[in-house]
Amino acid sequence: MNTKTTLKYFDEMRTDDGRVRDIYQTYTHWMSQLPEGTLERKSAEAELLFRRLGITFAVYGETAGAERLIPFDIVPRIFGSKEWQRLQLGIKQRVRALNAFLHDIYHGQEIIKAGIISARQVLDNELYCKAMQGIDLPNQVYAHIAGIDLVRVAENDFYVLEDNLRTPSGVSYMLENRNTMMRLFPELFANHLVEPVEHYPQMLLDTLREAAPVNVSNPTIVVMTPGSYNSAYFEHAFLASQMGVELVEGQDLFVHKQKVYMYTTEGPQQVHVIYRRVDDDFLDPLAFRPDSALGVPGLLEAYCSGNVSLANGVGTGVADDKSTYLYVPEMIRFYLGEAPLLSNVPTWRLSESDDLKYVLAHLPELVVKEVQGSGGYGMLVGPTSSKEEIETYKQRILAEPDNFIAQPTLALSTCPTMVEAGVAPRHVDLRPFVLSGKEIRLVPGGLTRVALREGSLVVNSSQGGGTKDTWVLED
Amino acid sequence: MLARTADNLFWMARHIERAENTARVLDVAHRSALLPLDIEGAEAYLWYAPLNITGCAASYEVKYGLARADSVTHYMALDPDNPSSIYSCLKLARENARAVRGAITSEMWEVINSTWLELNRMTWNMDNEKFPDFFEWVKDRSHMFRGVTLGTILKDVALSFIKLGTFLERADNTARILDVKYHILLPSVNDVGGAADYYQWGSVLRSVSAFEAYRKIYRDVISPLRVAELLILRDDMPRSLHACMNEVEAALIDINGSSGREARRLAGEQHAAIHFGLIEDVFSQGLHEYLTEFLAHTALLGREIRDAYMSRRNHFEPAAAVRRTALQMQ
Numbered sequence: 001m002n003t004k005t006t007l008k009y010f011d012e013m014r015t016d017d018g019r020v021r022d023i024y025q026t027y028t029h030w031m032s033q034l035p036e037g038t039l040e041r042k043s044a045e046a047e048l049l050f051r052r053l054g055i056t057f058a059v060y061g062e063t064a065g066a067e068r069l070i071p072f073d074i075v076p077r078i079f080g081s082k083e084w085q086r087l088q089l090g091i092k093q094r095v096r097a098l099n100a101f102l103h104d105i106y107h108g109q110e111i112i113k114a115g116i117i118s119a120r121q122v123l124d125n126e127l128y129c130k131a132m133q134g135i136d137l138p139n140q141v142y143a144h145i146a147g148i149d150l151v152r153v154a155e156n157d158f159y160v161l162e163d164n165l166r167t168p169s170g171v172s173y174m175l176e177n178r179n180t181m182m183r184l185f186p187e188l189f190a191n192h193l194v195e196p197v198e199h200y201p202q203m204l205l206d207t208l209r210e211a212a213p214v215n216v217s218n219p220t221i222v223v224m225t226p227g228s229y230n231s232a233y234f235e236h237a238f239l240a241s242q243m244g245v246e247l248v249e250g251q252d253l254f255v256h257k258q259k260v261y262m263y264t265t266e267g268p269q270q271v272h273v274i275y276r277r278v279d280d281d282f283l284d285p286l287a288f289r290p291d292s293a294l295g296v297p298g299l300l301e302a303y304c305s306g307n308v309s310l311a312n313g314v315g316t317g318v319a320d321d322k323s324t325y326l327y328v329p330e331m332i333r334f335y336l337g338e339a340p341l342l343s344n345v346p347t348w349r350l351s352e353s354d355d356l357k358y359v360l361a362h363l364p365e366l367v368v369k370e371v372q373g374s375g376g377y378g379m380l381v382g383p384t385s386s387k388e389e390i391e392t393y394k395q396r397i398l399a400e401p402d403n404f405i406a407q408p409t410l411a412l413s414t415c416p417t418m419v420e421a422g423v424a425p426r427h428v429d430l431r432p433f434v435l436s437g438k439e440i441r442l443v444p445g446g447l448t449r450v451a452l453r454e455g456s457l458v459v460n461s462s463q464g465g466g467t468k469d470t471w472v473l474e475d
Numbered sequence: 476m477l478a479r480t481a482d483n484l485f486w487m488a489r490h491i492e493r494a495e496n497t498a499r500v501l502d503v504a505h506r507s508a509l510l511p512l513d514i515e516g517a518e519a520y521l522w523y524a525p526l527n528i529t530g531c532a533a534s535y536e537v538k539y540g541l542a543r544a545d546s547v548t549h550y551m552a553l554d555p556d557n558p559s560s561i562y563s564c565l566k567l568a569r570e571n572a573r574a575v576r577g578a579i580t581s582e583m584w585e586v587i588n589s590t591w592l593e594l595n596r597m598t599w600n601m602d603n604e605k606f607p608d609f610f611e612w613v614k615d616r617s618h619m620f621r622g623v624t625l626g627t628i629l630k631d632v633a634l635s636f637i638k639l640g641t642f643l644e645r646a647d648n649t650a651r652i653l654d655v656k657y658h659i660l661l662p663s664v665n666d667v668g669g670a671a672d673y674y675q676w677g678s679v680l681r682s683v684s685a686f687e688a689y690r691k692i693y694r695d696v697i698s699p700l701r702v703a704e705l706l707i708l709r710d711d712m713p714r715s716l717h718a719c720m721n722e723v724e725a726a727l728i729d730i731n732g733s734s735g736r737e738a739r740r741l742a743g744e745q746h747a748a749i750h751f752g753l754i755e756d757v758f759s760q761g762l763h764e765y766l767t768e769f770l771a772h773t774a775l776l777g778r779e780i781r782d783a784y785m786s787r788r789n790h791f792e793p794a795a796a797v798r799r800t801a802l803q804m805q
Contacts, residue, residue, distance in 0.1 A: 051592070052585055052588065052589050052592070053581070053584075053585065053588075223577075228570070228573050228574050233573075234576075237573075237576035237577050238576075240577040241576060241577035241578075245577075246476075246477050246480070246577070247575075247576075247577045248477060248479075249479070251479070251787060252477050252478070252479050252787070262477060263477065263478040263479070263786075263787045264476055264477055264478060265476045265477075265478055265481045265632060265636075265730065265732060265734075265784040265785075266476075266732045266733075266734070267732075267733070267734060
């Protein structure tokens with residue numbers, strides 16, 4: 001596909017003059033020694049493995065219960081240990097500030113009083129949860145599990161594309177990708193010192209234990225899923241079994257005197273921490289959507305009484321909203337007194353008339369997103385859209401400009417990727433998973449998503465993206 | 476363990492076992508069809524047996540009318556509209572397994588999932604001659620599932636609920652096979668030792684993998700009395716009612732818990748009756764009457780197990796109130 005822009009992409013494997021970067025030297029040497037057809041064969045093997053293990057996801061809008069595989073690319077993405085060290089400092093800093101922001105807006109609201117962000121932006125946001133005002137959470141942590149989406153535009157330049165503070169998914173792919181790579185290419189791990197990621201479930205369990213109500217010493221922890229037809233069900237089941245905790249649905253829980261119990265073969269058993277993969281709206285039909293069959297009546301009241309902890313907390317959406325995103329660098333300065341280590345993507349707010357005017361005049365160069373959208377649904381990628389698509393989108397913007405933000409089309413870096421014609425560069429992003437308890441933890445790397453179509457900049461799995469194993473090499 | 480998890484484990488195992496038993500019944504029907512049967516309407520006569528054993532004769536007739544080899548085989552093996560076809564059983568086994576992936580080992584999930592995927596690859600280009608291979612395949616997958624289960628799963632309540640599902644279903648099936656065959660063979664019951672009798676009772680034994688065991692134990696002609704004794708009372712025969720009830724009672728004792736008192740009592744009662752039972756008494760009561768009572772008792776036990784362990788009711792409500800609601804619902 002032709003891109004009409006003249007963006008220059010950072011190639012993570014090769015320098016401008018075509019030389020293989022140091023970090024990829026061992027890998028490319030290994031690859032050059034392979035008999036012809038080996039990678040193609042291994043690629044097919046990988047697909048078979050994934051299908052047999054049932055690592056699938058459901059796609060909204062397809063036949064109920066249809067399961068698809070996320071394409072797995074067998075060429076790893078490689079980071080050096082120094083660049084990862086820099087990156088992870090920035091990620092931790094950002095998550096610390098976001099949690100401080102959430103605590104603040106549900107308590108003293110100092111950041112509003114200081115005039116850094118408007119009361120309207122926070123309190124009128126429909127994701128702001130009034131019931132959370134004055135509720136104290138253990139360790140003052142709201143987003144126990146955060147997914148920070150990063151893109152690379154130059155050797156030392158990373159942008160944060162968005163923060164995911166509600167129910168970020170994809171970590172099971174990070175783990176299964178590594179597992180599959182080790183099964184397919186044991187020799188690669190013998191000649192590379194790859195930092196392990198397999199202890200993520202243990203770190204998650206530690207984080208959830210630390211999230212327990214303060215007076216509970218040996219908490220009962222569960223993972224709560226919307227059910228087996230949810231697109232991320234595999235991941236919910238995977239994490240529950242890796243942590244050795246029950247995987248529950250709303251129908252397995254009930255509330256009695258502001259305490260949460262699960263129905264077991266031995267009668268009711270109290271639950272102290274719920275790692276819930278159900279959105280706020282569906283948690284409790286008494287407090288939120290009355291038509292929700294996924295939730296547990298009385299759950300919010302039990303939560304606000306401090307008898308049960310939810311991870312993530314209720315009302316975190318207000319901080320990962322794309323219009324709040326703009327203020328994160330200010331939050332870092334305000335709460336931590338530090339200069340932000342990671343930059344935001346320059347963003348236009350279409351609620352501002354100057355920005356709106358500029359964006360409407362430059363739609364073919366820009367990416368426009370809905371403020372509350374996610375998963376790559378409902379966005380416009382100017383450079384790869386037709387005139388008609390742009391015109392249709394323009395009408396949507398004009399109808400409700402407040403609902404949109406725009407960003408320049410980013411020059412996402414590329415990584416070598418197996419495609420039909422062989423190994424070729426494709427655009428990638430990175431989602432590290434950040435765990436916040438008494439301390440902030442993350443495993444080296446994260447989930448790399450890759451846009452498999454040539455020239456495409458959309459990496460979402462729902463839009464034909466795939467994933468890669470992500471390596472951080474030890475020194 | 477979650478009540479719903481117990482429910483899913485129970486039905487996962489039960490559906491695998493049911494798929495295997497249906498394959499056994501159909502396999503024997505196919506073998507029997509190779510024997511000369513000198514009566515009018517022989518085909519229908521022969522092919523009602525598998526329908527009656529699995530209790531789907533009525534729904535079959537609505538769709539196909541008279542029992543015929545090819546349509547009965549298709550209906551019981553591959554028809555998605557038949558909720559107890561092998562196809563449906565393997566599908567439901569997988570759905571139940573998928574709902575409790577965290578409670579079973581990844582090896583167990585792989586067996587169930589790959590069985591389902593393979594079934595879908597082969598289903599639509601299978602002709603009549605391939606069916607015997609298909610039945611073998613179903614049995615193999617079931618054996619593999621059992622082997623993988625015993626070889627990989629922790630010996631805790633999860634395994635107990637899997638065993639409950641497996642052995643309640645197996646007891647149910649063995650009793651049905653005996654009952655249906657007994658009726659069909661009734662005209663020849665006095666003709667002990669005749670050739671037809673040999674083959675017909677032989678096929679009953681084969682359907683529950685008991686032919687060789689019979690030879691080993693009795694070293695004599697096949698007689699209905701001994702077949703019944705072997706499949707009802709002998710606990711060294713893995714598909715006999717006695718062996719199944721041993722397993723069911725042991726699983727219930729392992730699960731324990733205050734809510735299972737009535738289930739344990741029922742299972743103990745049924746087990747004791749079979750443990751101390753005499754084959755002469757079974758026949759003086761009437762084999763059919765005996766088996767009918769056994770099946771009713773098993774069904775009651777199944778319901779009691781569900782109420783005790785798998786129901787989702789608020790245990791903080793006074794028990795009396797719950798009982799009342801349950802009674803009103805009946």
